[in-house]
Amino acid sequence: MCLAAEGEPGSPTPLIVSPAGECPAGLPFDGLCRLARSLLQVPAASLCLTGDRGHWLDVAEGLDAGAWHFATSLNGRPDSGAGVMVVEDVAANPVFAPWAHGLPGVTLRFIASLPLPGGAGRLAVFDVRPRGLDAVERGRLADLVELASAGLRLIDQAEQAAMRENHFRLLAETSTDTIVRGNLDGVRLYVSPSVRTLIGYEPEELVGRRAMEIVHPDDLTTFAALMGQIRSGQLSIGVVEVRQRHKDGSWVWMEASVRLTYDPLTREPDGYVSSVRDIGRRKLAEQRLEHLASHDALTELPNRTLFNARLDALCASKGDAPSQFAVFCIDIDHFKQVNDTLGHQAGDSVLREAARRFRSVAEAGDLVARTGGDEFALIMPVAGDIAAVAARAGRILTAMQPPFVFGESTLSIGVSIGIALAPHDGADPDRLASAADRALYEAKSAGRNGYRLSTPSPLRG
Missing domain, CATH: 3.30.450.40 (GAF domain)
Structure with a gap:
């Protein structure tokens, strides 16, 4: 008693x-x-x-x-x-x-x-x-x-352990991050309630299942490599960015910080703890920054950086035969007069409308870019049909024929086009760019609003 x-x-x-x-x-x-x-x-x-x-x-x-x-x-x-x-x-x-x-x-x-x-x-x-x-x-x-x-x-x-467990559970269940406890086989043993907000599942729906089951196919290799290093003890802490499938079927970008855990008695690895957070907004911001770094803010076309990267890649490609493509250099005729007489707002309006018209004649595989003030460029794959290059130049000229309207002003805008063909006019970016520039100069010298090829002979026959 x-x-x-x-x-x-x-x-x-x-x-x-x-x-x-x-x-x-x-x-x-x-x-x-x-x-x-x-x-x-x-x-x-x-x-x-x-x-x-x-x-x-x-x-x-x-x-x-x-x-x-x-x-x-x-x-x-x-x-x-x-x-x-x-x-x-x-x-x-x-x-x-x-x-x-x-x-x-x-x-x-x-x-x-x-x-x-x-x-x-x-x-x-x-x-x-x-x-x-x-x-x-x-x-x-x-x-x-x-x-x-x-x-x-x-x-x-025991009381201290219970207190620590209560503190951990309080932190886990009130944290905006999702806390996951899993074993060495990757099976979840515990998932905190914030997973409902993260990917729409109840914690009970995920306990007993592997995270791999809902990882995006494109991210599986990266995720599996990290978990393999964690399980083998090669890595005690790792961070990975992957997409996981939301319960509604959409994909959610998340960052998972994974830490290997050890049995307190044997000191052998016994599982992992992961802190997972939604990084969708960050990814959107990163994508936006990448877009801004590679695109022209006024026209939304790719900029010179992206154009040069595509040109470099095409010239560097190795295959049974050299890549065949055309490089167009396009200048808007008398653009300075538009700025001088109607102002820069009118000039910006012309540039945006010209970009829209260039996009309208582009086809799959093409890259249309704004490379300077009134300078544009086009990379066009050529699959043996060289005559298609001249036809594309004609379509660009036709697209520019309708008048441009700015306020109460109606403007007739033409373009001059210089074209170089790879690999005929060169197999490296500098030679192709120089050849297209020479052809552009010839088009302007011939009276503008037309096109010239660096070497006309490939189009004959």
């Missing part, structure tokens, strides 16, 4: 009796008191912890447990410091004599007690007759105190 009470001997404080296993703080030390009573052959033993952690008492059958309530409190009990306190005859000891005569229903003649380390409490045994405590019994009392102390340490560690 576990007894809890407060007050000094003879105080009117009511005794609180709790069934075994329901002692304060839930600490199961009633068995230790029974063991102490049995080992030391005494009718009563108690363990009193400081604070509100609880008190335990075990008394021999036939004794009035309620009369022994004094043994369940440290209040009023003389303190012996860190050593064993042995009172062989309570009645003969002037300090303890009040305990012998002031306890109704109890004949108390012997007390022995030993404090727990750190002032955590005291273990005490009582007898109704005077007696001593030999060396063996003192050793047993010390062993029992060590058992009680070890039990308290385990309980403290």
